Amino acid sequence: MNILVYINSSNHLAKSALEAVTYAKKIGGTITVVATGSVDDATLGTLGEYGAQKVLVDRSVATEDSQQVTRLIAKAAESTGAELIVFSHDLVAKAVAPRLSVRLKAGLVSGAVDVPNASGQVKVNVFSGKAFGFVEVKSAKKIISLLPNSFQPEKTGSACPVEAFDGAAGTAVIKVVETKMPEGEIPLPEAELVVSAGRGLKGPENWGIVEDLAKALGAATACSRPVADIGWRPHHEHVGQTGVAIRPNLYIAAGISGAIQHLAGVNGSKVIVVINTDPEAPFFKAADYGVVGDAFDVLPKLTEAVKKFRSTPH
Amino acid sequence: MKILVCISKSPDTTSKIAFTDGNKQFDENGVQYIVNPYDEWYALVRGLELKETLGGNLTIITVGNAADEAIIRKALAIGADDAVRIDADPKDAYFTAIQIAEYAKSNGFDLILTGKETINYNGSQVAGMIAEAMDLPFVSLATKLDINGTTARMEQEIVGGVQVVEANLPLVVSCAKGMAEQRIPNMRGIMAARTKPLTVVAPSATEELTAYAEYGLPAPKSAVKMIDPNNMDELVALLHNEAKVI
Ligand SMILES: Cc1cc2nc3c(=O)[nH]c(=O)nc-3n(C[C@H](O)[C@H](O)[C@H](O)COP(=O)(O)OP(=O)(O)OC[C@H]3O[C@@H](n4cnc5c(N)ncnc54)[C@H](O)[C@@H]3O)c2cc1C
Ligand SMILES: Nc1ncnc2c1ncn2[C@@H]1O[C@H](COP(=O)(O)O)[C@@H](O)[C@H]1O
Numbered sequence: 001m002n003i004l005v006y007i008n009s010s011n012h013l014a015k016s017a018l019e020a021v022t023y024a025k026k027i028g029g030t031i032t033v034v035a036t037g038s039v040d041d042a043t044l045g046t047l048g049e050y051g052a053q054k055v056l057v058d059r060s061v062a063t064e065d066s067q068q069v070t071r072l073i074a075k076a077a078e079s080t081g082a083e084l085i086v087f088s089h090d091l092v093a094k095a096v097a098p099r100l101s102v103r104l105k106a107g108l109v110s111g112a113v114d115v116p117n118a119s120g121q122v123k124v125n126v127f128s129g130k131a132f133g134f135v136e137v138k139s140a141k142k143i144i145s146l147l148p149n150s151f152q153p154e155k156t157g158s159a160c161p162v163e164a165f166d167g168a169a170g171t172a173v174i175k176v177v178e179t180k181m182p183e184g185e186i187p188l189p190e191a192e193l194v195v196s197a198g199r200g201l202k203g204p205e206n207w208g209i210v211e212d213l214a215k216a217l218g219a220a221t222a223c224s225r226p227v228a229d230i231g232w233r234p235h236h237e238h239v240g241q242t243g244v245a246i247r248p249n250l251y252i253a254a255g256i257s258g259a260i261q262h263l264a265g266v267n268g269s270k271v272i273v274v275i276n277t278d279p280e281a282p283f284f285k286a287a288d289y290g291v292v293g294d295a296f297d298v299l300p301k302l303t304e305a306v307k308k309f310r311s312t313p314h
Numbered sequence: 315m316k317i318l319v320c321i322s323k324s325p326d327t328t329s330k331i332a333f334t335d336g337n338k339q340f341d342e343n344g345v346q347y348i349v350n351p352y353d354e355w356y357a358l359v360r361g362l363e364l365k366e367t368l369g370g371n372l373t374i375i376t377v378g379n380a381a382d383e384a385i386i387r388k389a390l391a392i393g394a395d396d397a398v399r400i401d402a403d404p405k406d407a408y409f410t411a412i413q414i415a416e417y418a419k420s421n422g423f424d425l426i427l428t429g430k431e432t433i434n435y436n437g438s439q440v441a442g443m444i445a446e447a448m449d450l451p452f453v454s455l456a457t458k459l460d461i462n463g464t465t466a467r468m469e470q471e472i473v474g475g476v477q478v479v480e481a482n483l484p485l486v487v488s489c490a491k492g493m494a495e496q497r498i499p500n501m502r503g504i505m506a507a508r509t510k511p512l513t514v515v516a517p518s519a520t521e522e523l524t525a526y527a528e529y530g531l532p533a534p535k536s537a538v539k540m541i542d543p544n545n546m547d548e549l550v551a552l553l554h555n556e557a558k559v560i
């Protein structure tokens with residue numbers, strides 16, 4: 001089978017890009033990558049180590065313009081005879097994969113968490129992680145958008161050739177007029193460790209103890225919805241059903257009750273630690289480790305323990 | 315300004331999720347349907363704010379059967395001017411998007427708004443598909459939207475920051491948190507909704523490209539391990555040795 005993997009490599013090759021190529025390799029077939037973005041040829045060539053046979057790159061395409069990216073991928077799919085197109089389920093994929101589905105009349109599975117099963121059905125999370133489903137694709141051509149952090153990248157080969165490709169993508173009609181990047185913070189969707197707090201922290205002036213723990217761990221910070229709504233924390237930190245959905249390796253929640261809408265955004269975490277004064281807090285049912293205690297007391301103690309652990313060799 | 319807002323139904327966020335018919339069907343028993351929160355809180359309310367400042371008309375559209383008229387009335391009560399229901403079971407995103415695109419093509423909208431995703435299938439597919447079927451530009455997961463003449467300015471969250479983009483109308487935009495604040499319908503709105511026009515349109519013949527073959531529920535979590543609040547060294551050791559996450 002011919003598989004085409006789309007990769008958006010603005011500035012750096014994200015881990016999710018390596019995951020997508022590894023995923024295609026697991027399915028098996030001839031894997032071509034079509035890339036946009038500014039990453040240089042030598043770096044793109046390393047995708048060969050994860051299973052790509054060849055990388056086609058068109059650096060003139062604006063990734064914010066979903067029509068341009070769609071034209072590029074459609075042309076690459078045609079020239080490689082791709083039967084399956086793989087994306088990593090990020091902002092660009094969420095705009096481009098549905099367009100490509102209509103253009104190629106190829107059924108789209110978004111948020112895949114596993115390779116297709118023996119019947120060709122693909123597992124996805126539904127009902128905000130409260131259940132899963134198996135999607136059957138009826139069309140001959142198929143598109144799968146892989147949920148980030150569902151697969152570990154695996155090196156199996158060596159670097160592959162990189163070729164310039166003219167995507168005949170037309171002109172961009174969407175323009176980026178400004179980019180605002182706050183310095184120094186770890187972006188939440190990519191973070192492997194996350195420290196989160198809720199209304200139990202009582203006020204924004206108390207977030208120092210949350211940030212101290214995050215800093216000691218090298219973690220990103222998150223919060224529950226009411227905390228963002230009252231303006232104690234910025235909106236982009238809000239996780240849950242109506243906020244960001246995250247799947248870190250470790251999620252530490254202090255002073256969060258664990259409402260079902262909150263759990264919907266964090267139940268994909270590998271390990272959950274809950275700190276709450278109320279032993280009956282519903283969050284304990286979803287936790288791996290629980291601490292019944294006052295966050296104002298427990299968080300600083302945990303920070304100290306992490307610092308001690310980090311300062312001794314393991 | 316002619317604005318079209320796509321609304322879908324989703325189970326109330328506290329609904330118990332279960333399946334019947336050999337795990338092939340979602341069990342609707344006792345499930346209360348609401349307007350999908352992204353569609354109601356963000357797409358609809360921002361659409362209304364734009365209409366209120368720029369003038370014009372806001373139509374809501376849903377692909378669904380007669381039972382979905384309850385969510386249509388709710389959206390009308392919040393302030394939409396009129397409604398369209400495409401009389402069909404929204405089988406998959408492709409089917410749904412083609413139905414909406416067919417209607418929108420012949421009715422000339424300046425702006426088509428959707429929610430970021432439905433909270434039952436979390437697909438984030440319909441909006442991009444409508445845009446492609448209509449050959450229109452599309453901005454996904456916008457957290458802000460302003461219109462100046464024929465130009466739209468939007469913000470999107472990118473990894474580690476925010477990106478501000480501009481595009482000309484007509485345009486398709488999917489809406490995420492930050493766009494607007496939830497509006498609670500008042501009594502006058504609820505009364506007015508009863509008499510606002512609702513057009514039922516027959517679906518066009520369109521195939522589906524995908525189907526759910528089966529569902530399942532995740533295995534229950536093993537029991538939580540409780541740690542003494544005065545022994546955080548133990549928690550750190552467990553996270554390192556047992557959970558292997560630090
Ligand atoms: C449609 C819909 C969508 C929603 N989407 C989201 C969403 O995306 N994300 C989200 O988070 N919520 C969402 N909610 C809201 C959700 O239902 C809860 O109201 C919210 O998650 C509660 O936030 P909280 O846990 O911070 O606050 P609370 O429920 O007030 O809980 C505070 C907790 O802190 C504990 N506590 C108090 N003092 C201390 C202390 N000193 N130390 C330790 N613990 C302490 C308390 O025992 C309590 O458990 C949504 C609701 C609806 C209806
Ligand atoms: N049956 C439907 N009728 C009208 N709009 C819909 C329907 N299903 C989805 N949408 C719109 O498309 C958005 C994305 O849905 P989805 O692609 O299913 O995640 C939703 O937030 C709605 O705005």
